[in-house]
Amino acid sequence: EVQLVQSGGEVRKPGDSLKISCTGSGYSFTNNWVAWVRQLPGKGLEWMGIIYPGDSDTRYSPSFQGQVTISADKSITTAYLQWSSLKASDTAIYYCARLSGYYVSGTYYYGLDVWGLGTTVTVSS
C-alpha cells in the first residue's frame, strides 16, 4: 500500500525548535517529489515547498522561504519539516503529500495524489 505516515501532534512554546517527519512506503520514495502543505486553523491550504529525496533538491514558496527548512533522508524514506524558532502563528496542521507527474499528450501534469493524515502543531506559551 502506498502511504505517507506523519509524526504525531506536537505542543511547543514560542521560541522552541521542532522537526516533524513524513515517512513514505509502498513506492519509490527517492524518485518522487514530496510537498509540505499548511492549513491554519479554520483556513485553506497553503503550499509551503517541495523536496526531491533523490538529490534533496528543494523549492520553497516565497512565503515560507527562510521560515522553515525542508529536508529528506532517502535512506529511511523520510521527509522533514523543521523550525528553528516557533511562533504562535505557526499553529496549524501540516500535511505532506506525494507530487506525482502524469504524462498526457506530450506534457507532464502534476497532482498531490497521496497525502499523510497531517501533523497538528500547537505553539502556545
Next chain:
Amino acid sequence: EVVMTQSPATLSVSPGERATLSCRASQSVRSKLAWYQHKPGQAPRLLIYGASTRATGIPARFSGSGSGTEFTLTISSLQSEDFAVYYCQQYNNGDGSFGPGTKVDIK
C-alpha cells in the same frame, strides 16, 4: 508567484443538483491545474489533474475544464458525500499555489 482565486467562497446546493466552481490564475498556467476535495478531519483528495483528467477512482460526476487563467470544476449531480471544501492548485517548475477554496454545503 502565481496567485489563485476561487469563486464563490460558499456554494449552497441541494443533493442531486449541479455545482459549478470557478478558479482563476493571476497569469497563465496553461493546463497545469489540479482540483482537490477536502473534508474535515481527513486528508485532501486529488480529483482532477491537467485541468480535465480525473484521478484514479474519481467518479465521472466530477469534471474539469479550462486552460490559461480560467478553470471550472463541475459536479454534475451532488451526492451527500460531495459536501466539502474544494481547492484548485497550480504547479509548474517547482512553484505551486492553492486557491482559497470553495465550500459546498447543503442547501
